[in-house]
Amino acid sequence: xxxxxxxxxxxxxxxxxxxxxxxxxxxxxxxxxxxxxxxxxxxxxxxxxxxxxxxxxxxxxxxxxxxxxxxxxxxxxxxxxxxxxxxxxxxxxxxxxxxxxxxxxxxxxxxxxxxxxxxxxxxxxxxxxxxxxxxxxxxxxxxxxxxxxxxxxxxxxxxxxxxxxxxxxxxxxxxxxxxxxxxxxxxxxxxxxxxxxxxxxxxxxxxxxxxxxxxxxxxxxxxxxxxxxxxxxxxxxxxxxxxxxxxx
Amino acid sequence: xxxxxxxxxxxxxxxxxxxxxxxxxxxxxxxxxxxxxxxxxxxxxxxxxxxxxxxxxxxxxxxxxxxxxxxxxxxxxxxxxxxxxxxxxxxxxxxxxxxxxxxxxxxxxxxxxxxxxxxxxxxxxxxxxxxxxxxxxxx
Amino acid sequence: xxxxxxxxxxxxxxxxxxxxxxxxxxxxxxxxxxxxxxxxxxxxxxxxxxxxxxxxxxxxxxxxxxxxxxxxxxxxxxxxxxxxxxxxxxxxxxxxxxxxxxxxxxxxxxx
Numbered sequence: 001x002x003x004x005x006x007x008x009x010x011x012x013x014x015x016x017x018x019x020x021x022x023x024x025x026x027x028x029x030x031x032x033x034x035x036x037x038x039x040x041x042x043x044x045x046x047x048x049x050x051x052x053x054x055x056x057x058x059x060x061x062x063x064x065x066x067x068x069x070x071x072x073x074x075x076x077x078x079x080x081x082x083x084x085x086x087x088x089x090x091x092x093x094x095x096x097x098x099x100x101x102x103x104x105x106x107x108x109x110x111x112x113x114x115x116x117x118x119x120x121x122x123x124x125x126x127x128x129x130x131x132x133x134x135x136x137x138x139x140x141x142x143x144x145x146x147x148x149x150x151x152x153x154x155x156x157x158x159x160x161x162x163x164x165x166x167x168x169x170x171x172x173x174x175x176x177x178x179x180x181x182x183x184x185x186x187x188x189x190x191x192x193x194x195x196x197x198x199x200x201x202x203x204x205x206x207x208x209x210x211x212x213x214x215x216x217x218x219x220x221x222x223x224x225x226x227x228x229x230x231x232x233x234x235x236x237x238x239x240x241x242x243x244x245x246x247x248x
Numbered sequence: 249x250x251x252x253x254x255x256x257x258x259x260x261x262x263x264x265x266x267x268x269x270x271x272x273x274x275x276x277x278x279x280x281x282x283x284x285x286x287x288x289x290x291x292x293x294x295x296x297x298x299x300x301x302x303x304x305x306x307x308x309x310x311x312x313x314x315x316x317x318x319x320x321x322x323x324x325x326x327x328x329x330x331x332x333x334x335x336x337x338x339x340x341x342x343x344x345x346x347x348x349x350x351x352x353x354x355x356x357x358x359x360x361x362x363x364x365x366x367x368x369x370x371x372x373x374x375x376x377x378x379x380x381x382x383x384x385x386x387x
Numbered sequence: 388x389x390x391x392x393x394x395x396x397x398x399x400x401x402x403x404x405x406x407x408x409x410x411x412x413x414x415x416x417x418x419x420x421x422x423x424x425x426x427x428x429x430x431x432x433x434x435x436x437x438x439x440x441x442x443x444x445x446x447x448x449x450x451x452x453x454x455x456x457x458x459x460x461x462x463x464x465x466x467x468x469x470x471x472x473x474x475x476x477x478x479x480x481x482x483x484x485x486x487x488x489x490x491x492x493x494x495x496x497x498x
Contacts, residue, residue, distance in 0.1 A: 015258030098259040106259055139353060161275060164264040165470060204395040207462045208342060209278045227346040230399055237396035266468030282463045288409045289456035291417055292449045299436050299445065300494045317425040325421025332414045339410035373415035380419055383435040
């Protein structure tokens with residue numbers, strides 16, 4: 001199969017060298033089965049070793065290689081060059097995040113948010129080991145399973161205008177993950193998570209644009225998770241008015 | 249395209265322009281959905297003012313009805329209707345995501361939930377229309 | 388321990404109720420009083436507004452979607468670059484909805 005050549009317009013940002021990001025174009029010959037990440041690896045190895053970006057698994061599992069491809073947040077390992085050819089491809093760092101260098105964004109804020117929703121099973125009382133494991137029925141697993149497929153690729157944050165306007169917003173992936181544990185039959189941590197999820201910077205900032213769910217490569221549907229946490233929180237709020245003594 | 253904020257650590261902070269919602273079709277449709285509320289509330293204020301005329305005598309009432317017959321107000325109500333219908337359809341679809349109906353443990357498909365709601369909406373609208381025509385005028 | 392420090396669940400609940408009312412009821416009313424009656428397709432039957440059940444219905448029809456407007460409008464404005472004055476915007480919008488509720492109730496009571 002004959003090779004074709006495609007142009008990649010890649011955002012470059014070298015701190016202390018330039019104040020604003022610039023664009024560098026690379027003409028890359030490519031075989032039919034190359035994805036955007038293959039082209040970046042080719043640039044890094046053969047053309048310009050100074051280009052920086054994150055990647056690891058090349059198969060849509062690790063969530064490292066998220067970038068803006070022609071303005072859309074994508075896993076660069078999952079988009080084929082042939083689908084864009086013969087037009088040039090614009091490759092930018094994920095929107096809405098601070099940029100460290102070239103295509104590398106600062107994810108520390110995201111990691112703090114992930115931790116803040118306590119994404120682990122919280123028990124009122126741990127069972128002793130001798131009593132065995134916490135059993136779960138297929139239906140109980142079904143309740144949360146698809147919300148647990150998140151690979152922390154942050155595409156949803158890049159698609160979310162609310163996060164773009166307010167970097168303090170807890171955001172789609174973190175709220176969906178908190179909700180995943182709220183839904184888990186083994187978990188008792190809903191009230192504890194509410195402090196973060198039910199805060200002004202939690203669910204209530206979301207205006208249900210819905211783009212997070214559109215771009216999610218794992219079909220986690222964080223938009224649904226956020227709205228359902230709103231329903232649960234509002235219900236509990238009304239209950240706490242009607243029965244103030246009933247609070248856990 | 250994006251503004252800079254200087255950062256001592258050398259990070260580049262992109263800032264979102266106020267016109268972000270004009271840059272993508274889905275964002276624009278979202279903003280239309282949100283702004284439909286303005287036309288709906290605007291219509292309801294006009295309706296309330298019209299109702300208020302009833303107790304202000306026949307002249308005031310007739311004047312208000314005459315005003316609503318002007319092309320400008322017909323146009324306003326046409327636009328408001330378009331936004332209201334857009335609100336209804338988007339509302340039913342988003343409700344299918346927020347509060348899905350479960351049949352034997354399975355979520356109803358979103359398109360089906362939306363379609364059922366549109367059917368119910370048509371029914372409710374018909375009932376209101378019939379009541380409007382059938383209720384006796386004297387209170 | 389939760390929730391009670393913010394009134395956001397209340398505003399969101401009113402927004403949702405208003406959204407439902409607007410979705411199911413408002414379009415046909417626009418058709419009737421805004422288009423069909425002015426164009427002479429339907430008779431002008433404003434007298435029915437004096438029935439008490441109709442007044443209660445009109446109160447719900449008019450008041451609840453005001454909170455739907457207040458909620459979405461204040462978020463839309465702050466999304467369009469007014470984030471700095473989000474708090475006063477919220478007070479203004481929800482306050483207007485409350486005021487509208489009172490006025491609607493008053494007008495419908497003394498009809």
